[in-house]
Amino acid sequence: MSQFSYGKRPWTFYALGAFFALFVLFLYGPMITIYILSFQGPNGGLTFPMNGVSLHWFVALFGQERTGDFAGALVRSLILALIVFVLTVVFSLMAGLAFRKRFKGSTFIFYMAVAGLIMPGLFLSLGTGLLFRVLGIPTNWYSSALGAQLTWTLPFGLLIMFAVLSRFNKEYEEAGRDLGGSRLQLLWHILLPILLPGLIAVALFGFTLSYDEFPRTLLTVGPRNTLPLEIWAMTTTVTSPALYALGTLTTVISFIAITISLGSIAIIQRRRAGHRRTESKENQPTVSGNQRRSAGPL
Numbered sequence: 001m002s003q004f005s006y007g008k009r010p011w012t013f014y015a016l017g018a019f020f021a022l023f024v025l026f027l028y029g030p031m032i033t034i035y036i037l038s039f040q041g042p043n044g045g046l047t048f049p050m051n052g053v054s055l056h057w058f059v060a061l062f063g064q065e066r067t068g069d070f071a072g073a074l075v076r077s078l079i080l081a082l083i084v085f086v087l088t089v090v091f092s093l094m095a096g097l098a099f100r101k102r103f104k105g106s107t108f109i110f111y112m113a114v115a116g117l118i119m120p121g122l123f124l125s126l127g128t129g130l131l132f133r134v135l136g137i138p139t140n141w142y143s144s145a146l147g148a149q150l151t152w153t154l155p156f157g158l159l160i161m162f163a164v165l166s167r168f169n170k171e172y173e174e175a176g177r178d179l180g181g182s183r184l185q186l187l188w189h190i191l192l193p194i195l196l197p198g199l200i201a202v203a204l205f206g207f208t209l210s211y212d213e214f215p216r217t218l219l220t221v222g223p224r225n226t227l228p229l230e231i232w233a234m235t236t237t238v239t240s241p242a243l244y245a246l247g248t249l250t251t252v253i254s255f256i257a258i259t260i261s262l263g264s265i266a267i268i269q270r271r272r273a274g275h276r277r278t279e280s281k282e283n284q285p286t287v288s289g290n291q292r293r294s295a296g297p298l
Helices: 011-037 056-060 071-098 106-117 121-134 144-166 171-178 185-213 229-235 242-283 291-294
Strands: none
Touching: 011 242, 056 242, 071 144, 071 185, 071 229, 106 144, 106 171, 121 144, 171 185, 185 242, 229 242
């Protein structure tokens, strides 16, 4: 007999189970359909049935004469996302360390920093584009679009660093300071190793939010599109499964970034657990043979 006996399940269990199954189907059904149709044969269309299975439309993505400048848009989006995630990590770490102590105007600066989460992205894109036009600076993906995207990624990075630093034990810093460590040594040998999982989370947010950003880039990108804008343009000009292949490829890139980030955090946590076990074994008291003999029988 089973240790746990649940008895007869109520009808609400099956109703909620069916609702959850429909929700999962509604959420992932269109994605799975696109992934399958992206492997259509050369003569395949945008709908079922499948007309062969091949990688033809993935190869067609890199032909500019057929599907647009996908390769250039992908490279620009990746470079922009890398720049954004580096700047987001650096600025979020600096801001998090600065906000550990109260200073005059800290509340105002904080609310101004997180205002980008509330402001509509298209409105911010319009304002940034107009500002560059008034200043006589041409908009481009590496200047105006970069600034517009930072207004979206920095608030997330700042909030993550606040959460991480709120659990940080300052005794580690005090111990390093007592041992004569400089501020740079404390930052490099104590703060950064402990905060590394949080910094990886900030980097993941910065990369993925920039890589998929559309409204804040629409009016600030200049003459050359990033990948989301190129996909949007392809929806009006491309009537082939190449659009599905593009969606599949971009999803794979996003999953690779997430896997690398989560894998890095898991490796760091495993190494820390191994160090803790080693230190606990080394700190256990040992009893010599003479001490056991002198203790005598109990």
